[in-house]
Amino acid sequence: MRGVRLKGFFENFMNKEFLFSDKSVLQSNYDPENIQHRDQQIEQIANILGSVLLYQKPSNLFCYGKTGTGKTLTIKFVTNDLLSIAKEKNINLEVIYTNCKLKNTADTEYRVIAELIRSLGGEVPKTGLPTQEVYRIFTHIIDSKKQLVLLILDEIDQLVEKTGDEILYTLTRMNSELKNAQISLIGISNSLVFTDNLDPRVKSSLSEEEIIFPPYNALQLQDILNQRAKLAFKTGVVDSGVIEKCAAYAAREHGDARRALELLRVSGEIAERSEEKKLSIRNIDLAEEKIEKDRVLDIISSQPKQQQALLYSIMKINEESKDIKHRDDSLFTGDIYELYKRICTEIKLRPLTQRRISDIISELDMLGIVNGKVISKGRYGRTRKITLAIHDHTKIKAKEILEKNFGFSR
DNA sequence: GTCAATTCACATGAAAGAGACCACGGTCTAGTG
């Protein structure tokens, strides 16, 4: 009985006219065959890394640029080419890519090195060994044969911010201990001012060469989107103006190509789900809303209990202050902390100290859930002015999630 | 009115603790020959 119904459903699903011909083209892990508007960077990188082919250690390289400016893509592109050429010429080249932002994988000194060892085929326990020991294993593996190693550390700024620059110091010095192999570092950073608070010794050796990835402008984004859209969608389903609008949205957000592509993909998904024959401009607005909402709800529901409780009290107090006309919707740390403590006793949670709450608020700020600004109220002290940074319709849903989590019936 | 000192209510830093996870080596135990 159920089978019959489902069959009908699937048939319906199959018969639906799909807008996409290949959705994966718009996904973030897709590697395009050629990279647009990055010729200059590609050439520079190729020049620097080219010395590999002469069996010489290339200079350490450093790439800056905001998110979605094609840093990772370009580096991977060049190193892949390099790898295949090196293979032809019988050069021992090893390229190791690590993203330092991956939680519980490569976000501490120990784990990064462990991860590097793992990608070289070694085996290291997740924890338990002294860090020095892990370094020893690493050098041992690297030095086991004559080879050149390119170490790509993506999102390196995150790593240094969390754990300090000792890794970089050790890695840059490692060459002097190696007898057979040579390693070069390729750092990729989102932050332009990253090197400023680096140990000067590390700084000079790490950024022997620097390459800057400027944000794409709206026109360049259009080119990129057009190229991908041609592959991703069936011909003629994309309304005129859609690409332009996507590009414009993304250009406003510091030229983030990843954003633009996501926007296009989600718009397509929305149009497809509502069984529209064409991808229209209206879908883009819907898509942007959806992306934002998903992001926020995702973050909120994946937060630990304490953070959620705090967030809940912020939302609660935000509502109350809206009812009272004479108070604008600005909240201060003290008020929030008081309410937070009350809520904690209500849901039988041990309240944290204000010191910690202060930190959590700035964490939420970083995540873009709240906006916090440190202000001085003169005689009445110095505090953080906090506003909720999420839309009302998202907020309602978010509150539901939190209340359900805490077992509130209301 | 002007100016420096005061003062508030936190922000921000540094250090250290708690507790979870884990590897390693040594010791104990039970099963085997």
Add this chain to the structure above:
DNA sequence: CTAGACCGTGGTCTCTTTCATGTGAATTGACGA
């Protein structure tokens, strides 16, 4: 005799607490015009 169970030690890592120090401008109060 030996494999496996079971410690104790020492390591990493995250989340917190404790203690200490920093700070921007409204307020205050002294001062001079």
